[in-house]
Amino acid sequence: MNQNKIVYIGSGLAIAIVLFIGGILIGRFAIPRPSNTIDISTETKHSEEEYITIWNNFKQQFLDSISAHEIESNLRDYAQQTHLAGTDDDRLEAESIAGKWRGHGLDVTIHPYDVLLSYPDPIQPNIVSIFDPNNNLIFQSNGSESIFSEDDKSLPFHKIVRPFLAYTTNGTVRSQKLFYVNYCTMDDFRFLETVLNKDELNNSIIICRYGKIFRGNKINIAEKYGIIGVILYSDPIDVVPSSNISNLTYPNSIYMPEMGQQRGSALTLSGDPLTVHYPAKDYMFRTPIDNNPHLPKIVAQQIGYKEAREILTRMTGTSVISNWTGGFHQVRYVYGGFLSDNLSIQISSYNTLQIRRIHNVIGTITGHIEPDRYVLIGAHFDAWNFGALDDGSGTAVNHELARVFGSLMKSNWKPRRSLMFCAWAAEEYGIVGSVEFVEEYAKILGSRVVSYINMDNIVKDRYVLIGAHFDAWNFGALDDGSGTAVNHELARVFGSLMKSNWKPRRSLMFCAWAAEEYGIVGSVEFVEEYAKILGSRVVSYLNMDVIVEGTELMFMEMSPLLYDFSIEISKQVKAPYTNETIYEQWIRHNNGEKDVGKKFFTMGLSASSDYAGFNQIAASSNLAMIYKNQTIIKNIGTYPLYHTQYETFRLVKEFIDPEFQTHQAIARVIGLAAFTLTDIDLLPFNxxxxxxxxxxxxxxxxxxxxxxxxxxxxxxxxxxxxxxxxxxxxxxxxxLDKSNPIQVRIVNDQLMQVERAxxxxxxxxxxxxxxxxxxxxxxxxxxxxxxxxxxxxxxxxxxxxxxxxxxxxxxxxxxxxxxxxxxxxxxxxxxx
CATH class of the missing domain: 1.20.930.40 (Transferrin receptor-like, dimerisation domain)
Incomplete structure (x- = not known):
């Protein structure tokens, strides 16, 4: 996942479908009544009771249609290949998504952008070396991760992308000075200044651990202190449950093995760094790469913690304070200085920068009454490798939602507003695809997007978007295989609904974002390109990016406007592997207190996924969610195997969600959210x-x-x-006269404009x-x-x-x- 040119659109959040809120909720947020457009014939007149019955029937059909088996199948298919943005595999995945969604009855368009991406050398790995005073090699990192006998031998391991930090500069740097800077936060650097002179850091190399903050910020802060090279590693205290490492790491568990290495982007903005604020189209002027202010200027490389131990043991200096100490036993953590025995340390990087084409995929179910108001469900489909979690989870759910909504349409369901499914490109590189999309269509999105979830004939243009990215750093069974799998299932289910003659009030768009891993590139480019229309039409964006890390509890990020709506949705969906609803599960884990928001909701969304463009450019009210375990280790903020080559289907099936009930629950939450936001006459914003x-x-x-x-x-x-x-x-x-469509439209526009204000x-x-x-x-x-x-x-x-x-x-x-x-x-x- 990535973030920061900061566009809007969230990626692999397939945690979605059940956001509907059937029944009568408290006050107007109970969704006062369904749209009167869901009958097979628009001329047919029905009583209020008949409308509610018809709506509830479609809702139940939708919930019953979400299939854990279909999501599992989507994820298995996704995680069989690598998904690096800008490659042939990435393009083929975009074409495959488009074909599937067309088969479900969605109106599909593909949006290409030519963006700057970064790649390691296919032959020469990036390495960290230690030399003695006579230039003899003492130690050298391997530049790759281990392959285990338990791994599926049919997987294309020859396509795996070696560990690298996207957009960091190439070159070789060497120094006799090496400092340890904990997590490389600004506070860590400021504390280090109290221990030594700031000038001592000039022309030195530093080593620090992953966690606490975004990796790109670590490198950016180091650059400001005159550092010439950064070494990153995942410390055992953050990725392994105890000091007894044997048999507790992958391939025997979800924890990181000693050669595991987190890939990722070092870009500290979202979108294409050569066309900031504008879509990366062929006509757009591009800032020269040389001296580009948005690109890192120093060398940086990650290594495995086995290799980090070799380096830390050769450091000299004063012992660190207790909260800087990591998980290595019999290793003295020191602030550093000159290496022992006059050794020198060297980082060699062979990264290249290339302009490559990425492809966002948008699938739309056009609204019947307010086609100019959009609800978006999105997930990125790029990954650093297999991406089974990031964002296979979101993409799998995105497909299932498209299938089920397509089925609803065949049952004569007609949504009030448009529903858009979004598959974003190049999210991992810096939220690129979704941001470019928002930049391109900002003006219409700003006024028409009701909401983005990260997964009326009177006036045209209101959209609901569903999205996941489909690229991955490796196989990506979690990131974003989980989101991709759910994205596919949502597309299937909504497609099934259309075949039942369902017609949404507002347009529904399914989005498959490319190049998310590089920094949310695909979705950002999309937003940049369509900023004018997205800014005016998007109701909401529902994001799906790594929607499943565990099975214990669901957590949500949202605009405060969606607080009550999210509570009511949680009451309608059964939690995985229990007989409780998600809301009942929250209460049980909140000591019986019903005010669950403080513990399970985060107000406001960051720039770490494809909702970035929708937050910061289109300014819609957006929602993202994830299932995770409370027991995961503290400082890294994500699952231990994040962005490694071990994000495989086997990891998900054996260790995380064996029956795919968690993916199914998330698909229901996101889908019901989309179902409600597209069909409800009065938007449930408070x-x-x-x-x-x-x-x-x-x-x-x-x-x-x-x-x-x-x-x-x-x-x-x-x-x-x-x-x-x-x-x-x-x-x-x-x-308010709710039978007066003009009055309802005015109130809904006011609710949409609060966030934009x-x-x-x-x-x-x-x-x-x-x-x-x-x-x-x-x-x-x-x-x-x-x-x-x-x-x-x-x-x-x-x-x-x-x-x-x-x-x-x-x-x-x-x-x-x-x-x-x-x-x-x-x-x-x-x-x-």
């Missing part, structure tokens, strides 16, 4: 939840700010937002101009996490009082903008 999120963010921000900072204007704006949201909901409940068209800063959401966006030093009030908190870290006050005033303005959106549309009122 602006009062955004007020509570703003209150929480202000409390947190004040706790880290200097006492002299004046937050009065921001506090007043948040209070005024509460009043506006409360009055808005009251007007809906008391005065927080978007700064100038970007959050000069160095982060692709990040535009003023409430939630990544910080400068970690693109993995969404930070609340990002510009204010970045200014607080800089201790720049003037800039802090300036950023507070800017955020206050955008909250005022959201208030005006919620006001009665018949006049423009001044906010004091």
């Amino acid at each position: 602006p009062e939840r955004y007020h509570q999120a703003l209150v929480d963010l202000l409390t947190l921000t004040k706790s880290v700010a200097p006492q002299s900072i004046n937050f009065t204007s921001l506090q007043n704006a948040i209070d005024q937002f509460k009043n506006a949201a409360t009055q808005f909901n009251y007007r809906i409940q008391t005065t 927080f978007q700064n068209p100038l970007g959050n800063s000069i160095e982060q101009s692709t990040l535009k959401h003023t409430i939630y966006a990544p910080s400068r030093t970690n693109r993995y996490n969404a930070r609340g009030f990002p510009t204010i908190t970045d200014a607080i870290e800089d201790r720049n009082i003037t800039n802090i006050q300036q950023q507070i005033s800017i955020v206050t303005y955008f909250i005022h903008s959201a208030i005006t959106v919620l006001q009665s549309p018949n006049k423009i009122q001044s906010i004091l």
Whole structure:
């Protein structure tokens, strides 16, 4: 997974289908009534009770049609090949996705982009070496991962991509100085400055462990300190459950073996680095590669922890503090300095930069009443290798959703809004495909996208998008084989629904994103290209990117507007391997408390997947989800075999989700979310939840700010937002004529514009101009996490009082903008 030019669209979240909310929910968020367009004949008149019965029948048909067997089959097929973005296999996968979705009855288009990608040398591996004073070789890394006898011998291991860090520069660097910098966070570097002189880091090489923050930020921070080379490794304390390593790692478990190495992109923005803000079309000017400000300038390479041990034992210096100590026994972790015995360390990298063509795949079910409003379900289909988890899981679910929705259409289901299934390219390289798409179609997406999940004839154009990326660094059975498998199943099920004459109110798009692994390239390019239409039409994006890491609990990332909607969906879907609903499971793990959001929901989405473009460019209200285990090790933030060649179908089938019940549950959640968002007449967005999120963010921000900072204007704006949201909901409940399509359309447009009101068209800063959401966006030093009030908190870290006050005033303005959106549309009122 990757993130940061920060576009919108989330990738492999196939955790999707059950978001529907059948029955009567509390207040208007109970989905007041289904669209009156789901009957076989639009001329046929039905009573309210008949409409509800018809809608519930379609809902139940949808839920019953989601097949764990189909998802398993999708994932098995996906993880038989490698999925590196920009390759022939990647192109063939895009064509295969398009063919499958057409077979389910979807209207399919392919969107190509020519983007800058990075590849290791096919013959010469990148290596780390140690030399003695006479230039004799003392140690050399292997430059590859081990293949085990238990692995499926039919897999094309000859196509595996050797470990490398995409976009890092090629060349050879050598130094006698080597420092250990823990996780290479900004705090780690600042602490190291208290131990030694900052100048000592100049022209040195550092070694640090994966975890805590995005790998690209580690390299970027090191570059600012004058470092000439970075060595990354996964420390045993983060990827192995105990010191007794034998028989506890792959191929006997989910934990990383001693030569395991996490691939990934080092790009710290999302999308194509040569065409920032614009789609990578043939007519677009490209910034020269030389001195490109977005590309890393130093050499970097990962190694296995067996090899890291060889290096750490040759370091000298003072012992580190306790929380810098890793999991090696009989190894003294030191800050470093000169290597022992006058040794020198060398990194040799043979990476190349190449402009390659990637292909996003979009499958649409056109809305019957509001075809110009889109709900999107997306997953990227690229992976570093086999990608069974990242993002095979999302792609497999994406296919199943397309199948089932296609079946609904054959049963005469007609959705109110358009539903789009998105298969994004080049996500792993930097969220490239989805961002390019949003950039290209930003204007229509900004006004038409209702929501993105990361998996009316009166007015045309509202879309619902479902997406997963289909590339992988290796086989990708988890990333993103899981998302790809579910993506396929969703396409199958929705295709089946169409054959039953189902017609959605809004258009439904299935998206298969390319080149996600390189940095969310495919989806970003798509968003860049269509930024104008996506910005106006997308209702919501539902993302599927590594939707299954475990089977214990489901966690969600979302816009606060979707909080209540997500709760109600969770009540409708059975949790895997239990007789509980997902909501009941949450309550049980929350000591019986019903307020489950604080523990299982994350407000705001980061830039780590294909929802990035939709968050930051199209500014739609989006949703992503994942099943994981609570017992996974702490600091890495993901599964231990992330982006290794061991992400195979065998890993998923034997160790993670043997009966594929977890994939099935996620498909139901995402699918029901899409089903509801496309068909419900009044969008289930609650602006009062955004007020509570703003209150929480202000409390947190004040706790880290200097006492002299004046937050009065921001506090007043948040209070005024509460009043506006409360009055808005009251007007809906008391005065809205839901039988009047114009009134319903006006209210829905107001709800869609709340998220968009927080978007700064100038970007959050000069160095982060692709990040535009003023409430939630990544910080400068970690693109993995969404930070609340990002510009204010970045200014607080800089201790720049003037800039802090300036950023507070800017955020206050955008909250005022959201208030005006919620006001009665018949006049423009001044906010004091």
